[in-house]
Amino acid sequence: MASIIRFIRKKRREINKKKNYEAPEKFVDVAEINKDDYALSPEKLAFLYPASKQNINWGYTSDSMTSAAKADLAFLRRRFPKILPSVDYFEEREREALFDRRFALRFPPIYYISKCKKKTAATK
Amino acid sequence: MIYGGDKFGNPPQHYNRYHITVLNDVDLPEVLDEICTNLNGALQVHVDCFMSTLGDIDATDELTNETIKVESCRIMYPNQVSHINETTEIVSRADISKLRAECAFDAFSSRLASHLRDDPFFQISNVRLNRILAYTINISCFPPGWLRK
Numbered sequence: 001m002a003s004i005i006r007f008i009r010k011k012r013r014e015i016n017k018k019k020n021y022e023a024p025e026k027f028v029d030v031a032e033i034n035k036d037d038y039a040l041s042p043e044k045l046a047f048l049y050p051a052s053k054q055n056i057n058w059g060y061t062s063d064s065m066t067s068a069a070k071a072d073l074a075f076l077r078r079r080f081p082k083i084l085p086s087v088d089y090f091e092e093r094e095r096e097a098l099f100d101r102r103f104a105l106r107f108p109p110i111y112y113i114s115k116c117k118k119k120t121a122a123t124k
Numbered sequence: 125m126i127y128g129g130d131k132f133g134n135p136p137q138h139y140n141r142y143h144i145t146v147l148n149d150v151d152l153p154e155v156l157d158e159i160c161t162n163l164n165g166a167l168q169v170h171v172d173c174f175m176s177t178l179g180d181i182d183a184t185d186e187l188t189n190e191t192i193k194v195e196s197c198r199i200m201y202p203n204q205v206s207h208i209n210e211t212t213e214i215v216s217r218a219d220i221s222k223l224r225a226e227c228a229f230d231a232f233s234s235r236l237a238s239h240l241r242d243d244p245f246f247q248i249s250n251v252r253l254n255r256i257l258a259y260t261i262n263i264s265c266f267p268p269g270w271l272r273k
Contacts, residue, residue: 075162109201
């Protein structure tokens with residue numbers, strides 16, 4: 001008998017909870033408030049989504065663009081081979097500045113040049 | 125103005141961008157002309173440079189213990205955003221000739237010096253241009269449909 005009463009009370013609690021939960025939803029029904037905005041006029045559509053006018057030619061990006069980029073890279077590599085300046089390239093006071101630790105980056109400038117040298121040696 | 129995007133959500137600046145650094149012994153307008161005529165697509169060009177600068181710093185004279193101003197040399201690298209040239213988008217031959225005029229040595233260095241002079245950060249330490257070490261040319265290539273003027 002006691003177990004049946006407990007069962008009924010539990011059921012009532014669940015039903016009450018559901019009622020409380022569902023009640024405020026009626027007040028904040030976003031879809032109902034913005035009902036007009038879901039059916040946009042063609043003028044408003046064109047204003048909000050200019051892509052629908054097809055300004056952009058998407059077809060150009062995929063195949064032709066990659067082949068063009070390959071040609072560009074080939075040209076740039078041929079025209080600008082890697083050249084590292086010798087020490088004579090810098091003036092005397094600039095050579096001191098190369099080792100200056102008060103530099104905005106983490107390391108002095110000479111660190112980055114030497115890093116570049118190592119890279120080129122490895123690729124050759 | 126360049127606008128548009130990839131269908132995967134990439135902004136156009138991520139497309140085919142080349143960073144070229146050349147030493148100062150080259151003829152910059154000639155190099156720019158060569159690049160602009162040979163690369164494909166609508167180009168956006170940003171030219172900047174590595175440079176050495178002179179500034180006045182405080183130091184103590186060892187004999188008299190007085191504070192004196194000493195000239196010091198530093199090396200400055202180009203800002204990620206800044207560019208010296210005014211015409212950035214290359215569409216026609218006229219744009220290239222404009223760019224050539226802006227990147228001629230005198231015009232370029234004077235504009236660079238004015239950048240330094242007008243910067244409030246460098247006005248305090250009186251930083252001035254010593255010489256240009258290397259030019260950096262950042263070029264992004266866009267599909268022509270993305271460019272609107």
